[in-house]
Amino acid sequence: MNDQLSRRTVLGVTSGAIATGLAGCLTGNDQQENNDGQNSDAAGQTDEEDGHDDSHEEDDHGSHTEDLNGPSAEAEVAMTTTDSGDHFEPHVVWVESGGSVNWTNKSGSHSTTAYHPENDEPQLVPDETAAWDSGVLSEPEATFDRAFETEGVYHYYCTPHETAGMIGSIIVGHPDLEAQPALEEPPSEKSDAVREKLTGLNETVRGTLNGDNTDDDNHADNDSHANDDGHDDHNH
The missing domain is CATH 1.20.5 (Single alpha-helices involved in coiled-coils or other helix-helix interfaces)
Structure with a gap:
């Protein structure tokens, strides 16, 4: 048990x-x-x-384009060499008539050089304006300054890196877009890469200066389509 x-x-x-x-x-x-x-x-x-x-x-x-909401008294442009290539940063700036642009070499060796006959280049700056050429800047933080009195669009390039697409634009004041040599068809003697870059810059410049008109046109188009749709629906 x-x-x-x-x-x-x-x-x-x-x-x-x-x-x-x-x-x-x-x-x-x-x-x-x-x-x-x-x-x-x-x-x-x-x-x-x-x-x-x-x-x-x-x-x-x-991001290679600053906020282009209107012209400023001065603009800063960095010249750089990065893993993605050689750049003006930003590519496009907008200053007042009489405003100045300051270029600073941050890395690599670069120049800021106008597309101007005096530099043996086609004219992509306003008529009767002077050329500029900084020469190649190699020292870090080396600078070049220029004031712009004449309203217009100015294209410029880096002499060692133009063919790689190191090209920039300056808008001065509120220019008449139809009177700008820079905004005409890119020069045929330039390479396809350079022509493509200039075409892109022209689109940016035109879009910037026509921004208000573009918005108004889009708004009008949208209203028109909305009215048409409403009218059709009413008929049906």
């Missing part, structure tokens, strides 16, 4: 211990899965944050 009770007691204790052990294992596995899930979520969040930062950096690096 005692032996039977003892066996039952041992079996009960053993069964309880096994159940407790299994419960402990299950609890440990659940806890590990929870930890793994939290780690995965944290890793995913980190990846998302990293992706956001990379995108922001790319946007900053790709």
Whole structure:
């Protein structure tokens, strides 16, 4: 009788211990899965944050045109060599008549040189304006300044890197777009790469100076379409 009770007691204790052990294992596995899930979520969040930062950096690096909301008294242009190439940053600036532009060499060796017959180049500056050429600036933080009195559009380039697309534009005042040599068809004697760059700059300049008119035209078109749609619907 005692032996039977003892066996039952041992079996009960053993069964309880096994159940407790299994419960402990299950609890440990659940806890590990929870930890793994939290780690995965944290890793995913980190990846998302990293992706956001990379995108922001790319946007900053790709921005080569300042906010062209109107002419300023002066403008700053950096001349740089980066992994993506050689650049004027920003590519287009807008100053008042009499305003000045300051170029600063940040890295590499560059020049700011007008497209002007005096520089043995086609004229891509307003009529009867003087040429400029800084010469190649190689020292870091070397600068070149020029004031612009005549309203108009001025294209210029870097002598070592023109064919690589290092070309910039200056808008002075509120010029008549139809009277600007710079905005005519790019010179045929230039390479395709240079012509393509000049075409892009011309589009930016025209878009900047025609911004208000473009918005008005789009608004009028939208209103016209809306009225036409409403009229058709009414007829149907």
